[in-house]
Amino acid sequence: MKTIFITGASTGIGRATVKHFAERGWNVVATMRSPEQETEFISLSNVLVLRLDVEKEDTIHHALAEATQRFGKINVLLNNAGYGTMGLIEAATEEQIRRQFEVNVFGLIRMTKAMLPHFRSNQEGMLINISSMGGRVTFPTMSLYHSSKFAVEGFSESVFYELASQNIKVKLIEPGAIKTDFGGRSMEFFFNDALTDYKRFTTAFRNKLGEMEKHPSYSSPPEIVAETIYQAATDGTNQFRYVVGEDAKMLIHMKENTDEVQYLTNIVQHFS
Numbered sequence: 001m002k003t004i005f006i007t008g009a010s011t012g013i014g015r016a017t018v019k020h021f022a023e024r025g026w027n028v029v030a031t032m033r034s035p036e037q038e039t040e041f042i043s044l045s046n047v048l049v050l051r052l053d054v055e056k057e058d059t060i061h062h063a064l065a066e067a068t069q070r071f072g073k074i075n076v077l078l079n080n081a082g083y084g085t086m087g088l089i090e091a092a093t094e095e096q097i098r099r100q101f102e103v104n105v106f107g108l109i110r111m112t113k114a115m116l117p118h119f120r121s122n123q124e125g126m127l128i129n130i131s132s133m134g135g136r137v138t139f140p141t142m143s144l145y146h147s148s149k150f151a152v153e154g155f156s157e158s159v160f161y162e163l164a165s166q167n168i169k170v171k172l173i174e175p176g177a178i179k180t181d182f183g184g185r186s187m188e189f190f191f192n193d194a195l196t197d198y199k200r201f202t203t204a205f206r207n208k209l210g211e212m213e214k215h216p217s218y219s220s221p222p223e224i225v226a227e228t229i230y231q232a233a234t235d236g237t238n239q240f241r242y243v244v245g246e247d248a249k250m251l252i253h254m255k256e257n258t259d260e261v262q263y264l265t266n267i268v269q270h271f272s
Contacts, residue, residue, distance in 0.1 A: 001046070003027040003071045004233065005064075007054055007111060008081030010038065013130060013178065013222045013229075017078060020226035021233075022047050029067040029074070054081045054107025060114045068118065076126045076233050077115045079108045084145040087190035088198055096190060097144060104148035109155065119168045126169045128232055129156045133176045133248035137255050140205055140271050141191075160240060171232040174252075176245030177219035205271050220245040 004021050008014040009030035018030045022044055030041050031052035041047045048070050052063040067074060082104045085096060112127060119125025134142065135149035153172065160170040191202060213219075228244045243249050255263055 001025060001027050002075040003029065003073060004076040004078060005029040005067055005074050006078045006080055007031050007052060010034065013175065013225045014080040016222035016226040017229050018047060020230055024230065027071045031063050054111055055102055057110060060111055064114055064118070073122055074118055076128060078128045078229060079111055080130045081107060082130065083188065084142065085188045085190065086141050088141060088192060088195055089143050090195055091190045091192035092144060096188065100144040100148050105151045108152060120166050124167045126171065126233060127163065128171045128173060128229060131172050131174050133174050133251055135174060137251045169238065170240065172241050173225065173229055173232065174241060174243045174248060175225045176248030178225060179219045179221050208271050
């Protein structure tokens with residue numbers, strides 16, 4: 001039985017992935033910040049629920065030690081833990097800026113570095129990082145989130161080369177809008193009504209975003225992402241990027257095949 005180690009497994013994509021792999025006979029290490037609240041996974045014999053906060057290095061090492069003691073070899077690390085921010089960059093505090101990167105970028109790197117000695121000792125392994133279509137295309141008011149995911153893209157592509165020398169594969173998942181609580185508990189908002197110069201823009205943006213969210217094809221279920229992660233883990237290829245969702249495929253294709261000035265102009269006009 002192979003084993004996958006998942007961060008951010010309590011909700012959304014992480015939770016769907018735990019179920020998907022467990023149902024297919026894998027051992028699953030499901031890590032989360034509050035494992036005491038988990039009631040479903042603890043009843044599954046091939047799922048180990050552990051406490052892990054990517055901002056706290058000691059929890060990472062403790063979880064890895066418990067996971068290897070229980071299952072021995074870990075075959076795949078899924079760096080899924082993360083959250084988003086939305087708001088005017090002028091309204092963001094220094095703390096909000098730093099925490100966006102602390103979780104989405106530094107936490108992912110911290111987790112990766114902790115796992116690599118285990119992979120090297122086995123002379124194989126796979127690193128799967130959850131990015132976003134927001135690591136390839138951008139929208140207004142999400143500059144912190146986008147910049148963190150652009151960083152994940154650059155980090156992943158660079159380590160793809162160096163880890164190939166150790167027989168460790170690197171894969172990147174780029175979901176579009178997904179039906180999760182990403183826009184609720186996993187999203188931090190920092191609009192500031194005192195910045196009145198932006199009022200016309202933010203009003204138009206919120207109206208347009210509301211229209212988009214009502215469209216039936218706006219988002220995909222997290223189970224589709226879980227299926228793609230399973231494909232990445234088992235297809236035996238060196239494919240690097242896996243785009244998930246028709247919205248992501250369409251927007252990435254549009255950006256890559258449109259004159260840059262025209263593309264940026266189209267986005268400005270769309271949200272005006």
